[in-house]
Amino acid sequence: VHTCGPNAQKYGSSIFKLTAAYKADTFADKVNLGVGAYRDDDNKPWVLPVIKKAKAILANDEALDHEYLPITGLPEFTSAAARLILSPDSVALKEGRVASVQTISGTGANHLGALFLSRFYEFNGEKQVFLSNPTWINHLAIFKNVGIAPIYYPYYDPKTIGLDFAGFVNSLRNAPKRSVFLLHACAHNPTGVDPTPEQWEQLADVILEQGHYAFFDCAYQGFASGDLDRDASAVRYFEQRGVPMLICQSFAKNAGLYGERIGALHVIGSTKAEADRVKSQLSVLQRSEISNPPSHGARLVSMILNDPQLFAEWQRDIKTMAQRIIDMRDRLFDILTNKLKTPGNWDHIVNQIGMFSFTGINAEQVNALIEKAHIYLTANGRISMAGLNSNNIDYFAENLDKAVR
Numbered sequence: 001v002h003t004c005g006p007n008a009q010k011y012g013s014s015i016f017k018l019t020a021a022y023k024a025d026t027f028a029d030k031v032n033l034g035v036g037a038y039r040d041d042d043n044k045p046w047v048l049p050v051i052k053k054a055k056a057i058l059a060n061d062e063a064l065d066h067e068y069l070p071i072t073g074l075p076e077f078t079s080a081a082a083r084l085i086l087s088p089d090s091v092a093l094k095e096g097r098v099a100s101v102q103t104i105s106g107t108g109a110n111h112l113g114a115l116f117l118s119r120f121y122e123f124n125g126e127k128q129v130f131l132s133n134p135t136w137i138n139h140l141a142i143f144k145n146v147g148i149a150p151i152y153y154p155y156y157d158p159k160t161i162g163l164d165f166a167g168f169v170n171s172l173r174n175a176p177k178r179s180v181f182l183l184h185a186c187a188h189n190p191t192g193v194d195p196t197p198e199q200w201e202q203l204a205d206v207i208l209e210q211g212h213y214a215f216f217d218c219a220y221q222g223f224a225s226g227d228l229d230r231d232a233s234a235v236r237y238f239e240q241r242g243v244p245m246l247i248c249q250s251f252a253k254n255a256g257l258y259g260e261r262i263g264a265l266h267v268i269g270s271t272k273a274e275a276d277r278v279k280s281q282l283s284v285l286q287r288s289e290i291s292n293p294p295s296h297g298a299r300l301v302s303m304i305l306n307d308p309q310l311f312a313e314w315q316r317d318i319k320t321m322a323q324r325i326i327d328m329r330d331r332l333f334d335i336l337t338n339k340l341k342t343p344g345n346w347d348h349i350v351n352q353i354g355m356f357s358f359t360g361i362n363a364e365q366v367n368a369l370i371e372k373a374h375i376y377l378t379a380n381g382r383i384s385m386a387g388l389n390s391n392n393i394d395y396f397a398e399n400l401d402k403a404v405r
């Protein structure tokens with residue numbers, strides 16, 4: 001088992017320590033690029049207008065009580081969430097082969113999915129999961145907690161600041177048959193590097209050949225490209241190809257509901273009877289862990305997913321967030337390449353997708369940015385595009401330019 005990627009730095013390996021250092025800094029123009037949540041152009045958290053509307057509707061509903069939800073969650077929410085990720089045309093959904101359970105956001109979905117596999121998956125030898133190198137750091141602990149050893153497959157290539165596709169495929173080929181591979185559905189965290197549609201096809205070929213299991217983590221549907229369908233395309237393609245899989249779904253980013261902890265786990269079975277058995281086991285596991293999931297976020301998301309007008313409004317809000325991030329990528333690229341003529345190639349800034357970007361700068365350059373310019377980012381050179389805005393993008397680009405010269 002490899003230890004996790006970058007060296008811990010003095011600002012702490014954790015994003016929470018980095019945030020504390022940022023908060024303690026009294027410099028007026030300090031910049032926080034470690035933040036893992038969307039910020040608007042004024043650097044403020046953004047409550048989606050459609051969420052405000054849904055909250056107002058709930059607040060005026062005299063008939064709403066605060067009884068427990070069913071153990072597997074609000075049924076109108078879980079079924080609409082499954083259609084959102086798999087599409088209303090999904091064959092697995094039409095055949096009743098999807099077991100869906102409401103979870104404590106994406107983290108809870110990852111945990112429940114991992115716990116389920118740990119109990120019921122027939123591992124071929126070692127109980128292990130293959131994670132991309134690097135990955136969302138919490139994946140390691142989530143799997144270790146349920147007795148599944150995390151090991152890395154090659155993913156990010158520092159030489160190209162892109163995907164190590166050959167290494168990835170090689171690792172799929174060489175892993176024991178029926179291995180579990182965790183795949184980021186879109187907007188890979190932390191690199192922002194995704195396979196192309198053609199690469200997903202080749203990955204599906206090898207995964208099917210080897211009988212592997214796809215553990216999809218989908219934390220950014222819609223948030224990545226601005227288009228819910230486009231960001232679900234890898235998951236939907238894998239379902240069409242019949243890859244055995246489960247999907248972890250989060251509404252933290254795309255609905256701005258971080259603290260409401262609303263998500264879902266969808267396990268696709270090969271028959272309806274199998275999916276029913278899976279759902280029953282998931283229900284037993286969920287009962288012992290949280291009894292039943294919280295209702296508020298589920299009601300909000302369910303209302304939006306099941307009302308065509310609110311759904312259309314949500315799609316517009318998602319576009320607003322995704323577009324602001326895409327604009328920041330374009331502007332940063334433009335300033336570095338055309339205005340400052342910063343040494344090196346910066347194509348990856350616009351080629352990467354989602355909230356995060358791997359800049360390719362080293363830990364020393366990161367420290368220079370923190371210490372000389374009060375710009376906070378993680379030691380691996382990852383920046384959150386959401387931390388950039390029209391007020392600080394020139395300041396950031398100029399200091400990045402200085403750090404790499």
Ligand code: PMP
Nearest residue numbers: 105106107136189217219250252
């Ligand atoms: N998976 C990935 C890849 C993520 O980036 C995140 C959020 N940082 C999550 C899961 C879980 O987030 P949450 O529990 O807030 O939905």
